[in-house]
Amino acid sequence: MSTSVNINFQQLKSKLQLPKPWDSIIIFVLNILLTIPVFIIVHQNIIDPQWPFHLDQVFLFLIIVILFQLLLRALRTIIIIAIFVYLLILLFGTVIGGYGFNAVAEDYRAMMYSMADNPNPQDVIIAKLLPFPNKSQILESIEFNNPKVRNFALYATTKHFKDVKGYHKDRRMIQCFAVFKEIRNRWNYVNDPKNTEYIARASESLVHFSGDCDDHAILMAACIRAIGGTPRLIHTGGHIYPEMLIGKKADLEQANYLIKNVLFAEESRNKEIHYHVDERGQIWLNLDYTARFPGGPFMSEEILGALTLN
Structure with a gap:
């Protein structure tokens, strides 16, 4: 009886095994497919030591x-079952809109693009700054x-990037x-009246898309907030x-990829983001009118105050 069970187990084992060298090839491919999402999750949740040339990653x-x-x-004796389970998990994630095949591909592209073209971080902004004027x-x-x-913001979303799938x-x-693209393309800088600080309401700036920097910032913040974004000045x-x-580090990597490879590829070519x-580790992307793409160069590095719209 024991011998019969042992023979049956050996037969089952041999059926589940892949012939050489296919077993090594399949193991390597499955290794990479498993490593990509695990690496993304781990490196997003550990402190970045900022090693040169991304050696830490x-x-x-x-x-x-x-x-x-x-x-x-x-x-390796049950590698076929492991492959089936992995593909089943990804298929389930794809069907229910969770982490599936597309998510693996997108995360891999964003990770590799970010490693090849690292964004340009600035100094952390402390919580207590000077009073905002x-x-x-x-x-x-x-x-x-x-x-x-709200209607203008909706118009901008139908004019630009609507067909990006x-x-x-x-x-x-x-x-x-x-929204940034539409306002930036239409904005005309005009000075305030002499010796006067004129602050235009967002609805007022929609008439001619003209004004100074604070008028632009107000309009941009209003439109971003109107479609669910979180702006600050x-x-x-x-x-x-x-x-x-933008969010956390993972969100920055995806934003970096979208800007440089999908939405603003020409404007951001060979440029840094x-x-x-901030003090909570949240990442804020520059949307100044002087920048040709989100995350373009700052007009001024000095920071005296921050006004956030929750």
């Missing part, structure tokens, strides 16, 4: 590859609930970038400009 990737290689070799008046002027402002989870970010002394909340990191 290279070492982390190699460690995960080696661990999976050892694990898969230990399970004309704060009450500016807040009143950011009329994100005004139907004219495959980035459902980044839809809000892409639509905010569409940065005061540098002689200049005010808008920024948009500029942003600020």
Whole structure:
């Protein structure tokens, strides 16, 4: 009886095994497919030591590859079952809109693109800064609930990037970038009256798309907020400009990929992405009118105050 069971087990084992060298090839491919999402999750949730040439990411990737290689070799007798389970999980994620085949491909592209073209971080902004000039008046002027402002923002999202497919989870970010593009393309800088600080409401700036930096920042912030984004204004002394909340490091990597490879490829060619990191580790992307693409160069590096619209 024992001999019969042993023979049956050996027969089952031989059926589940792949012939050489296909077993090694399949193990390597499965290793890479498993390593990519695990690497992305791990490196997004650990402190970035800022090693040169991304050596920290290279070492982390190699460690995960080696661990999976050892694990898969230990399970090589049931490698077919492992492949089936992995594909089943990804298929289930694709069907229900979770982490599926498309998500693996997008995360891999964003990860590799970010490693090849690292964004340009700026100094962390501390929580307590100088009082923001004309704060009450500016807040009143950011009329994100005004139907004219909301309708213009909707118009911008239908004019730009509407046909970009495959980035459902980044839809809000892409639509905010569409608003940036439309306002930036139409904005005409005009000085305030002499010796007067004139602050135009967002709905007022929609008439001619003209005004100075604070008028532009107010309009941009209102339109971004009107479609669900989180904007803030940065005061540098002689200049005010808008920024948009991107999120954490993983979101920055995806924004970097979208800007440089999908939405603003020509404008951002060979350029760095500029942003600020606040005291909570949240990343804010520059949306100044002087930039040709989201995350373009800052007009001024000095930061005296920040006004956030929650």
